[in-house]
Amino acid sequence: MTVIAIDQNLCTGCQECTKICPNLAIEGLPHQAQKINEDKCVMCGQCVQKCKSYVSAAEHGLNAYLGVRKERDLPETVLEPLFAAYNVTHIQEVKRALADPNVYTMVQSAPAVRAAIAEDFGAPLGELAAGRLAAALRKIGFDKVFDTNFAADVTIMEEGSELIHRVQNGGVLPMFTSCCPAWVRYLEINYPQMRKHLSTCKSPQQMEGALFKTYGSKLLNVPAEKVFSVSVMPCTAKQHECSRPEMVDSGHRDVDVVLTTRELAWLIKDMGIDFLKLNNEKFDLPMGDYSGAAEIFGVTGGVMEAALRTGYELITGKAIPALDITAVRGVDGFRTAEIAVGDLKLKVGVVTGLKNVKPVMELLVAGKLDLHFVEVMTCPVGCVTGGGQPKLIDETDFETAYKQRISATYDHDKELPIRKSHENASVIKLYEDYLKKPLGQLSHKLLHTTYCGDKKHH
Amino acid sequence: MANEFGLFVTTDTTKCTGCKACEMACFQVHNEGRNKVGRTVGTITVPVTPKLYVTVIPTASMPIQCKHCENSPCRAVCKQFAISKIGRQIIVDEAKCIGCKDCLVACPFGAVTLLPLYSDGQPARQAGSPDGKVAASKCDLCAGVPEGPACVRVCPNKALSLNDIDEERKRKNIAAAEALAVVNAGAPERRAL
Numbered sequence: 001m002t003v004i005a006i007d008q009n010l011c012t013g014c015q016e017c018t019k020i021c022p023n024l025a026i027e028g029l030p031h032q033a034q035k036i037n038e039d040k041c042v043m044c045g046q047c048v049q050k051c052k053s054y055v056s057a058a059e060h061g062l063n064a065y066l067g068v069r070k071e072r073d074l075p076e077t078v079l080e081p082l083f084a085a086y087n088v089t090h091i092q093e094v095k096r097a098l099a100d101p102n103v104y105t106m107v108q109s110a111p112a113v114r115a116a117i118a119e120d121f122g123a124p125l126g127e128l129a130a131g132r133l134a135a136a137l138r139k140i141g142f143d144k145v146f147d148t149n150f151a152a153d154v155t156i157m158e159e160g161s162e163l164i165h166r167v168q169n170g171g172v173l174p175m176f177t178s179c180c181p182a183w184v185r186y187l188e189i190n191y192p193q194m195r196k197h198l199s200t201c202k203s204p205q206q207m208e209g210a211l212f213k214t215y216g217s218k219l220l221n222v223p224a225e226k227v228f229s230v231s232v233m234p235c236t237a238k239q240h241e242c243s244r245p246e247m248v249d250s251g252h253r254d255v256d257v258v259l260t261t262r263e264l265a266w267l268i269k270d271m272g273i274d275f276l277k278l279n280n281e282k283f284d285l286p287m288g289d290y291s292g293a294a295e296i297f298g299v300t301g302g303v304m305e306a307a308l309r310t311g312y313e314l315i316t317g318k319a320i321p322a323l324d325i326t327a328v329r330g331v332d333g334f335r336t337a338e339i340a341v342g343d344l345k346l347k348v349g350v351v352t353g354l355k356n357v358k359p360v361m362e363l364l365v366a367g368k369l370d371l372h373f374v375e376v377m378t379c380p381v382g383c384v385t386g387g388g389q390p391k392l393i394d395e396t397d398f399e400t401a402y403k404q405r406i407s408a409t410y411d412h413d414k415e416l417p418i419r420k421s422h423e424n425a426s427v428i429k430l431y432e433d434y435l436k437k438p439l440g441q442l443s444h445k446l447l448h449t450t451y452c453g454d455k456k457h458h
Numbered sequence: 459m460a461n462e463f464g465l466f467v468t469t470d471t472t473k474c475t476g477c478k479a480c481e482m483a484c485f486q487v488h489n490e491g492r493n494k495v496g497r498t499v500g501t502i503t504v505p506v507t508p509k510l511y512v513t514v515i516p517t518a519s520m521p522i523q524c525k526h527c528e529n530s531p532c533r534a535v536c537k538q539f540a541i542s543k544i545g546r547q548i549i550v551d552e553a554k555c556i557g558c559k560d561c562l563v564a565c566p567f568g569a570v571t572l573l574p575l576y577s578d579g580q581p582a583r584q585a586g587s588p589d590g591k592v593a594a595s596k597c598d599l600c601a602g603v604p605e606g607p608a609c610v611r612v613c614p615n616k617a618l619s620l621n622d623i624d625e626e627r628k629r630k631n632i633a634a635a636e637a638l639a640v641v642n643a644g645a646p647e648r649r650a651l
Contacts, residue, residue, distance in 0.1 A: 012514055014477035016614060031476065031514055052478040057505045058571055065505065079503040081482075120500025265500050390498040393486045394612045395479060397497050 002088055003043045003240050004387075007068070008033040010053050010060075010084035017047035017085055022354035022378065023186055033084075040189065044182040044354065044378045045236030045260075045387015051085035077270040087236040087388065090257045091267055097228040097256075098141045104222045105230060107142040108208045108287075109133055111149055112234035112298035112383035113261045115408040116401075119390040120265035121275040125397065126384075126404025128412055131280025134288070136268050137232075138281060144220070147283040148231065149290030151208035152297045152306070154430065155179065156421035158447050159201045159303075160311045161438035163373055167344070172196045174349070174364070174371040177303050179203040181241035182378035184451060186354055191361050200448040204297065205231050205238055206247055208287065209254030210446040215434050216287055229256045232264045234298070234386030237378070246449045260388025289426035292413030299409045300352035300382035301328040301335075304375040308339060308348075309420045316342040323419055331381050331402070334360055336371065349374040352381055384409060463624050464526030464546045465599060467510075467607055473617035476519030480609035480618060481508035487600055487608040492577050504576040509597045510609060511571070521609065521618070524548060524569040524597040532561035532570060532596075540594070547601060552593035561594050570596040 006017075006026070011033035018026040018034060025040035026047060036047075055065045068082050073092055097103045118129040137145040159177070166175055178184055178199045187194060202210070209231065213224040231238065235258075241247070242255035259267065268275050282288070293309050296302030305325045312320040327337035328348060333356030336349045349371045351357045357376055363369040379385045380398075384405035392401055418424055435442050485506045489495040493504045510523035526548045533541040533548060540554035541561060550561075552575060561570045573595040575582040582591040599620070600607045610618045 012476050012478070012512070012519075014475040014519070016475060016477045016479075031516070031519065052482050054478065054482070054506055056481075057507065058511060058573060062505075062574075080499050081502055081506045119496070119498045122494060122496040122501050125497055262500060390500050392498055393495070393502075394483050394497070394608070395614055396483075396612050401497070 001240070001243050002038065003236055004036055004041055004045060004048065004085070004087055006034055006036055006047075006051075007084045007086065008035075010055060010068075012053045012084070014053065016052075017050050020046050020050055022046070022182075023189065042182040042185045042189070042354065042378065043237040043240045043387075045087055046379065047085045048083070048087055048236060048387050049389070049391055051083040053084040054081040075266060075270045078266050087239070087260060089263055090239065091259060091263050091270075093257050094230055094259060094267065095270075097230070102226065103228045104144075104220075104226045105142045105228045106144045106146055106212045106216060107137050107230045107232065108146050108148040108151070108205065108212075109137070109232040109264075110205065110234055110298065110383060111152065111295045111409065112386060112389065112405070113232050113264070114412070115298060115384050115405040116234065116389045117261050117265055118276065119401075120262065123276060124404070125401040126406075126408045128408040129275075130412060131282070132275060132278040134283045135278040135281040136264075136273055136275055139273050139278070140267060140271050142230070144216070144287075145284050146208065146212070146216070146287035147290055148204045148208050148233075149294035149297070150287045150424070150426065151204040151211065152294035153291050153421035153424045153427045154207050154211075154447065155201055155204050155297075155303075156293060156306050156310050157427060157431070157438045158207075158443055159199050160307050160314060160421075162199055162201060163307065163311060164315060165439065167346075167372055174369060174374050175199050177375045178451075179297065179303060180237075180377050180383075181235070182237040183354060183357070183376045185237065185240070186357070186378070187361075188451060191365070194361070194364060195451060197364070198451060200450065202247075202447055202449050203238075203241060204294075205233065205258075206241065206254055206449075207447045209242065209247070210250045211287060211430075213250035213252050213254060214446060215430065219286070224250060224252050227252075229254065230259065231255050231257075232259050232261065234261050234383045234389045235379075236260060236387040238388075246451065249446050249449070261386075262388060262390060265390070286426035286429060289424055290416075291421050291424045292416040292419035293421045294424075295413045295416065296409055298383045299406050300331065300377050301350045301375065302382065302409070304328045304348055304350050304373070306421060307373070308341075308346075310422045311346075312339075312341050313420070313422065315344065331406075346373065347371045351376045352379075354378040381406060462546065463622075464528060464543075464548065466525045466621050466623075467521075467523055467597065467599070467610060467618050468621040469520040470617045470619075471518040471520050473615040474518070474520045474613075475615060475617075476512050476514045477614065478512050479612050479614055480510060480521050481512055482506065483608040483612040484508040484510055484597075487603055489576075493579055503579045505574060507573040507576075507595055509595050511568070522567055522569055523609075524565075525567065526597075526599070531564035531566070532594075535560040535564040544601070547599050548596075549598050549601060550594045550596060555593040557592045557594075565596075570594050
């Protein structure tokens with residue numbers, strides 16, 4: 001399945017994308033159209049964010065735009081410029097599901113989506129729009145508007161427990177996070193022998209998807225085969241992740257289709273919804289309930305901070321002294337910290353920007369990476385800068401956008417009544433009523449996976 | 459003539475990759491008010507109409523844009539007086555342009571083209587006709603933008619610069635004089651002549 005493509009008629013061969021591709025997957029000669037080597041592409045979509053070679057009236061003719069839009073299966077309400085590097089859209093599949101009365105649609109959105117989507121409607125960079133996002137999804141017609149953040153809290157329960165288990169039982173360390181599918185793919189391609197270092201946890205998207213068609217289907221009394229599971233992601237690699245052969249633990253495809261933040265903005269416009277004028281609404285319970293810890297998954301260091309907020313209490317039985325763990329915040333490509341968790345000195349690392357992971361992996365291969373837990377995110381400062389996020393026209397805005405999207409995320413964390421994953425009442429109920437306990441039998445079946453190596457999946 | 463020559467943007471072709479970041483920025487800055495273009499691509503609802511044109515040849519790439527000629531042939535040929543010199547820039551008044559293409563013919567660099575006009579996200583109409591209106595489009599050095607030309611600011615390779623040719627000539631003159639002074643100081647046989 002092609003996720004990221006370069007239009008051979010539009011690419012001018014400037015090679016700006018090849019400079020930033022973290023796995024050297026873009027090939028070609030200067031001033032000639034570039035090609036993506038699909039065996040190497042991790043599908044992060046940073047090339048999509050970078051590309052400026054657009055369908056031009058002056059160069060390609062006035063009607064060329066209509067042809068390219070049609071070829072890419074975009075709605076006719078899309079008016080924005082189309083560029084050589086793009087991600088394949090699934091918006092029409094979602095529209096068909098929404099229009100089908102026999103289909104029950106459930107949607108989830110990643111934390112980073114609410115930190116940026118308003119930008120595509122002209123709002124200032126990084127304007128938080130959690131309530132309007134929920135309202136828009138409901139107005140579009142999704143039967144249930146759930147939230148990936150719920151599963152992010154579940155991820156912390158599972159991954160935190162896994163880390164403690166590994167530390168206390170001499171398991172493989174350091175353990176690496178597995179929520180970023182581009183990073184998982186990078187590891188599978190370049191360091192397959194290191195796969196055992198990956199957490200066995202699925203990403204929040206895949207956990208939420210697996211729960212939609214099991215727990216959710218049971219709760220709502222809707223047969224799983226009627227459920228169409230959509231996720232809205234800041235990420236282009238998520239479409240690849242949901243198509244992996246492993247991701248069918250509910251007995252069905254756990255996530256049917258991924259829309260990027262940009263594609264959701266198109267869908268909102270296509271439905272004639274005035275996004276900026278929407279009133280705030282809440283996500284549906286129970287799988288739309290979330291803590292501040294889940295929200296910060298969208299920024300680099302966030303998964304680590306969320307895990308520490310919960311891990312500290314699970315290990316020591318005491319509340320963590322300060323909720324804001326600034327030692328793991330920041331935007332440096334690789335940063336480490338030592339956190340005292342009772343008697344244990346937990347050594348953690350945070351990598352952001354996939355290009356920065358190579359030296360860290362070389363340390364690991366040489367047996368010199370003395371850490372317990374490492375978070376890796378592919379995109380520049382985490383998911384808020386994902387390949388599926390609103391695309392900035394001018395690169396001079398990158399810094400401001402990054403900063404504003406990060407602060408929107410931390411602000412939202414701060415304003416939420418619950419800021420620790422294990423205190424999310426709906427997560428507690430999920431374990432009481434359904435999963436029983438983290439790392440339990442059902443958790444293992446639905447929420448964990450063994451990444452079976454990644455050749456080409458179709 | 460000190461400091462009266464028209465300014466213009468020049469390209470270091472060893473740095474330009476032909477990425478078109480300059481075209482996008484040019485369009486953005488000229489359509490922020492008129493067509494409510496924001497900071498992201500999703501806010502664009504009209505065709506991208508830049509005022510400079512990235513040109514790729516086998517040996518190089520560079521944006522081609524108006525040099526703000528002193529004896530502007532475009533201004534000379536425009537029968538509508540739509541092109542004038544304002545300050546140190548040659549500016550097109552799009553409202554006056556009838557799309558006759560004389561300026562396109564006159565410009566030796568191809569720095570002018572006709573592009574559809576849009577305002578408030580809608581195509582501008584010709585008077586008494588449903589047909590869309592076009593106008594000559596060329597670099598205005600981001601007239602009215604305090605930070606100066608957007609293309610220069612956004613180039614990821616710092617390949618563009620705003621050229622003040624008179625200043626450049628003086629810099630070159632001084633450098634040449636200094637070089638000659640050094641040569642002469644170190645050559646006593648020349649002093650003897």
